[in-house]
Amino acid sequence: MHEKKILIVDNDPELTDVLKIAVETLGVFSVQTENDPARAVAVAKDFLPDLILMDIKMPGLDGADVSILLQAEPALSETPIVFLSGTVTEPQIGTPGRKVGGLRFLPKTMRLEALVACLRDIVYDLPVNLAA
Numbered sequence: 001m002h003e004k005k006i007l008i009v010d011n012d013p014e015l016t017d018v019l020k021i022a023v024e025t026l027g028v029f030s031v032q033t034e035n036d037p038a039r040a041v042a043v044a045k046d047f048l049p050d051l052i053l054m055d056i057k058m059p060g061l062d063g064a065d066v067s068i069l070l071q072a073e074p075a076l077s078e079t080p081i082v083f084l085s086g087t088v089t090e091p092q093i094g095t096p097g098r099k100v101g102g103l104r105f106l107p108k109t110m111r112l113e114a115l116v117a118c119l120r121d122i123v124y125d126l127p128v129n130l131a132a
Contacts (some may be wrong), residue, residue: 004123007049008033009040009066010084011058015108019053022112023119037061041069044076051123053106056083080122084108 006029008016016033023031034043037058044052052070056063063083070076082104106118 003030004028004051005030005032005047005049006051006053006119006123007031007040007044007047008053009035009037009043009058009063010053010055011035011037012055015055015084019115022115026116026119029119037063037066040066041073041076044070044079045073048075049079051119052079052081053084054081055108056085056105080104082106082118082122 006023008019008023008031010016010019010033013033013035016035020031020033023029032043032047032049034040037055038061040054040061054063054066058066061069063081067081067083070079070081083106085105085107104118104122106115
């Protein structure tokens with residue numbers, strides 16, 4: 001099994017740093033972060049992530065804009081995107097990474113267990129003992 005790659009895109013460097021550390025401590029992911037949504041597509045083309053965690057509300061290009069650009073790239077068109085939102089909570093979303101309007105969402109205030117459950121649901125071939 002190759003190490004899975006996750007790209008985290010959010011204009012808040014503190015949040016991307018915290019998420020990067022949390023995900024990397026699981027021991028099965030290589031994580032890259034980008035805080036400038038205008039650079040997200042170029043970074044994704046170089047990194048070729050298995051999954052993208054992306055803020056929905058960012059200045060300039062928002063998450064929806066970036067996802068349209070990502071899906072237009074042949075190498076990234078099938079890459080799952082989970083939107084991070086500061087305006088919803090875990091109880092509102094329910095199942096971690098649940099689809100709302102066809103899009104997957106996680107609250108920015110999620111517990112690590114919720115993130116792991118979402119990752120397990122989307123990124124296959126994860127070790128059975130992966131736990132938060």
